[in-house]
């Protein structure tokens with residue numbers, strides 16, 4: 001029934017894989033820059049579509065969909081790029097089939113939807129977070145748009161709970177073009193490193209960690225600080241009128257709330273990390289920097305104690321890859337030493 005459509009796809013399959021691979025790399029460079037791998041994977045999809053047309057059934061696309069799973073777990077870090085690419089592929093196939101027949105186009109839509117349905121089973125969060133690795137250098141050629149980071153931050157903001165709904169922290173985002181400001185933060189970290197390592201000089205030179213270079217090469221740098229709540233919600237005002245005291249609402253008690261604020265920043269950044277990793281974006285944390293305000297005076301928007309630095313981008317050099325032997329026994333304490341079931 002769809003033999004003609006199958007022949008058209010067969011004739012154009014390499015060209016289709018070319019066009020869609022280029023489109024993916026242009027639009028999602030943070031996800032992949034490997035044209036050949038992309039082309040190869042797309043050919044699998046296109047050939048499965050061709051076979052569905054030939055056989056007039058969906059068995060082959062089902063078969064392909066199952067190959068994305070291992071022991072029931074989806075092997076992709078995210079599905080957003082795949083979904084967008086399949087939609088684009090569908091448009092390209094539609095252009096080829098337009099003079100053929102509308103039934104073939106409808107059938108092609110069904111095939112693509114069937115494949116998407118397979119992938120709709122999302123990646124397990126535990127699996128996503130396991131992909132996180134500390135980055136020492138990011139690939140500066142890979143651009144990540146402010147709008148993508150903004151949208152992931154909005155999703156995180158929406159999902160992160162806060163004690164008394166106070167959110168006692170601010171987040172400042174330095175994007176790809178803020179090189180000068182990133183340098184100031186970098187110098188802060190390096191100064192502290194030098195200061196701490198003064199006593200452990202090797203050959204008369206302080207032992208400097210290369211990890212802070214990630215601040216210079218990252219796409220986005222996040223700076224979390226304490227935040228003063230100067231406009232409490234109606235609920236908070238009523239509670240205060242009834243005697244409740246909120247540390248984040250007074251300059252004089254702000255620092256006391258640092259513990260809760262730090263826990264909440266941790267919660268925020270864990271959710272955000274999962275969303276970044278889902279998109280194939282790397283993320284790393286830096287807690288070693290001078291927190292005293294005098295070290296932040298060149299960044300006038302930082303007016304309250306900084307809590308955490310976070311770098312984001314497409315990783316190029318990962319900490320553990322630099323010297324696997326050295327880091328082989330750099331392990332967290334065993335699960336049993338951390339988690340205690342009280343029987």
Ligand SMILES: Cc1cc2nc3c(=O)[nH]c(=O)nc-3n(C[C@H](O)[C@H](O)[C@H](O)COP(=O)(O)O)c2cc1C
Nearest residue numbers: 132133134135209211285286287288289308319320
């Ligand atoms: C809150 C926090 C702060 C961190 N601060 C630093 C830091 O200042 N410098 C650094 O090299 N690594 C820092 N790390 C990274 C850890 O030392 C460690 O490398 C990482 O959590 C483990 O990832 P890996 O196994 O990929 O190395 C920090 C991690 C966390 C969670």
